[in-house]
Structures are given as structure tokens and as C-alpha cells.
Amino acid sequence: MNEERFARLADLCAAQGVRIAWVDLSPQRHGQYKRRDRLIELNRTLVLRQLVPVLAHEYAHFVHDDACSTIAAERRAWEYAARMLITPADYARAERVVGPHPNAIAAELDLTAVIVRAWRRQHRAAGHEKGPGLDDLALLLTCARGDLNPHALSDTGT
Numbered sequence: 001m002n003e004e005r006f007a008r009l010a011d012l013c014a015a016q017g018v019r020i021a022w023v024d025l026s027p028q029r030h031g032q033y034k035r036r037d038r039l040i041e042l043n044r045t046l047v048l049r050q051l052v053p054v055l056a057h058e059y060a061h062f063v064h065d066d067a068c069s070t071i072a073a074e075r076r077a078w079e080y081a082a083r084m085l086i087t088p089a090d091y092a093r094a095e096r097v098v099g100p101h102p103n104a105i106a107a108e109l110d111l112t113a114v115i116v117r118a119w120r121r122q123h124r125a126a127g128h129e130k131g132p133g134l135d136d137l138a139l140l141l142t143c144a145r146g147d148l149n150p151h152a153l154s155d156t157g158t
């Protein structure tokens with residue numbers, strides 16, 4: 001499933017003239033979008049289950065022409081990536097099978113919990129469920145700590 005997802009994302013990047021490169025990044029950095037070079041760099045140590053969400057996330061930065069990494073830009077990129085990768089039917093089926101825990105749903109969908117949480121957030125924001133949850137806080141803390149945040153924008157201009 002992820003081979004297919006990755007191939008679709010790679011095609012999408014190619015169609016938009018966005019190049020993908022495999023590079024050595026620090027372990028906590030999974031990928032980055034270099035806006036000036038129209039280039040997505042992916043950490044060569046990642047496995048496919050990690051690569052797919054990261055590539056979708058970096059592609060979302062391209063789509064939104066994000067020039068700097070803010071909490072809002074990161075959330076938007078994760079939510080966009082989640083919508084690219086998970087349909088409402090996929091999510092509903094996975095939750096029926098394994099219950100509501102994000103890690104279990106992520107395993108069922110062969111994706112990461114970060115993507116599952118982002119999917120829930122955008123689903124709630126679309127008015128299907130009320131109120132902020134602990135998931136949002138968890139993601140913010142994750143981003144603030146810098147780990148599991150598979151991206152850093154390298155050309156923010158220093």
C-alpha cells in the first residue's frame with residue numbers, strides 16, 4: 001500500500017516540478033522542503049511507513065508555498081497530508097476494526113500516529129466533532145520539542 005502511496009506522491013511532485021532527494025539528516029529530522037530550490041529532502045534512514053507521511057507533509061509545504069516553519073504552518077501541512085492519505089471511509093473502517101487509539105489506527109492504516117491525529121483534527125475542524133482534544137496538545141508539544149517533526153525549512157534566510 002505504501003509503495004503505491006509513495007509512487008503517487010512522487011508522481012505528483014514530478015508533475016509540479018518538485019524534486020526529491022535522499023540525504024543524511026539528523027535522526028530527529030525526517031525531511032525538509034527547500035522552497036528556493038523546489039526540492040524536498042528526505043532522510044535516507046526512514047522506512048516507507050514514515051516516508052509516505054513525511055513526503056505528503058513536505059509536499060503540503062510546497063502547495064502552501066510555506067517560507068517559514070510556524071506552528072500554524074506545520075499543523076496545516078500535517079492536516080493537508082492527512083487528507084491526502086486517509087479518506088473518511090479509510091478512517092472509519094480502521095476505527096471499527098481496532099478502536100479509537102491513534103497508534104492502533106496508524107498501524108491498521110500502515111501510517112504514523114502523527115498523521116492520524118492530524119486527520120482527526122481536520123475532521124473536527126470541519127465540524128464533525130466538537131472541541132479540542134488532548135491529541136492537539138500532544139502534537140503541539142511534539143512540534144515544539146522538535147522531534148517527530150519531520151521537517152525544517154532550511155532557507156528561512158539567516
Ligand SMILES: [Zn+2]
Pocket residue numbers: 057061069073074077150151152
Ligand atoms: Zn513541516
